[in-house]
Amino acid sequence: MQFTIPMLHSAITIMTPLLLASMGGLFTELSGMLNIALEGLLLMGAFCSIIFSYYTASMILGTLLGIVCTMILSAILASVTLNLKANVFITGLAVNLFASGMTVVLSFALFANKGVVVFDNIPPLPLLGTPELAKIPILGDIFIGHSAFVYLSWLLLALCYFVLYRTPFGFRIRATGLHPEALSSLGMRPNRYRFASFLISGFTCGLGGALLTLNLGAFVPNITAGKGWIALVVIFLGNKKPIGLLIAAFIFGLADAFSNYAQGALNIPSDFILAIPYIFTLLAMIGSSIYANKKGAIES
Template identity: 40%
Template sequence: MFFDSDLLLAAVGALTPILLAALGGAICERAGVFNIALEGTMLMGCFTAVAVSWFTGSPWLGVLVAALAAAAYSLILAVGAVTFKGDAVVLGVAMNLLAVGLTGFLLRTVFGVRGTFDDPELRGLGTIDIPLVQDIPFLGSVLSGHTGLTYLSWLTVDVAAVLLARHPWGLRLRGVGESPDAAATLGVSPVRYKYAAVLVSGALCGLAGAQLALGSVTLFTEDMTAGRGWIAVVAVMLGRALPVGVLLAGLLFGIAEAAGFRLQGLGLPQQATDAAPYVVTLIALFLTTAERRRRTRARTPSRTQPHAGVSEA
């Protein structure tokens, strides 16, 4: 069978880095900062996690430092877009390009290799088998046996949903994103909340990179994010910056990536299977844009129709 528990297990594993990065992008979006630097920030998290894990022998210390390093890297966006009012899109593209060059340079400087660093002494994140759940037919094999970061990403969705909908901090963050001047008149600092949103987004991208480098695989290769950060940006757009919507959009891309690997195992060319997530992205964007335009046309009255008062007269 093509669709089985192994396919869903792989889809959940592919979902985790996309989901963590997309949640960070959603928080930035709610604060009024369009963050397309998710790709580069994830890549910085990948390298930091591998480097710290290799030098210390502790993968979880690598996860922690990756989150801190990615948050520090995201300060480029915070300072440039919030403090100096620069273009967030231009800054995001520059950060993505900088991360590719910087991690490639550090790979040669720190490890003395080119392309890929793979060492038997490099320790990755172990998987967690949930008691009782793992014994449930079909469902147990899908929900159990993931890394701790996978379960943390599910918890983050719940926390972010409650935080943005009910907590005063989340409500103020949304107010800063929708109307910063009105928020400032109420004593809320837009700069402080935007900085906090960008830093949280960076930390989540660092966790996404750590999952990709120490959870999905146990190595670092140049540009190993391979467009997952851009897919996370699309997930934010499709999910309308809502945590649950981002989860559903990320799950769609995770299934597409897992299905691509399955098709590759069935004999399809690697180039075709690698394109599967991006094809799904284009189709989803096309359908979403078409639906939004249809709703806009439905809400806008036609200019050829007479006004209600004229027709009554």
């Protein structure tokens, strides 16, 4: 199986936006909010980072500004949901609709183009790793030579674990989801922690989105193609634990990488290949709810 190693290598690149988006989603989920806006936030991050990278001619600055835009959108989402007391599900849909409409409207206004916009001045993302490290058999081939986003996502995952399980802030985020009344009885405001968790999901989605477009050097309408929804499923499949996210995101990355290879190798219609993530996600959802159901039946 000579294609396994390149496949594992590309699985890691593919899983990174999922891992980043699901990390932010984990914060909102633990604070008791179903954040379906991950999709729209990723798309906003993807669009804004490449636009700003193009205008500032710096990928770092572009990514940072892209993250800022995504956080502004998530702050709007949070304040409408929390202060105007709206249904988080419907405001989340609003973010998704807004992002898919706004990216096309802006791309038409700026470049008179509603389709794929290719940016010539954006160089390919630098790949990290030294030749010595890359020589390590198998592991070197799989783990070395990714962009900075990949390694950053691992660092952030460790940070995410530390914040959630080792800091008062993390305890309060989790308490907000489990028992908001307990938090308010101690004089703290649960909505503040919810707001913070929305901002965190804006940050990670901005970063994840930046990887999608900068990796390609182009913006494709609806480039996220359901990745935000899959990130939501990654959270459920990962049992709402940081390490679980890593495993679940890797499984999806692998499935995606495999379907890319299958498209080339086997003669399967491309529509069916595109449908695989959704069907896979659906089966995973059903499986995990059957499991939760059985577990619930035993405990009660």
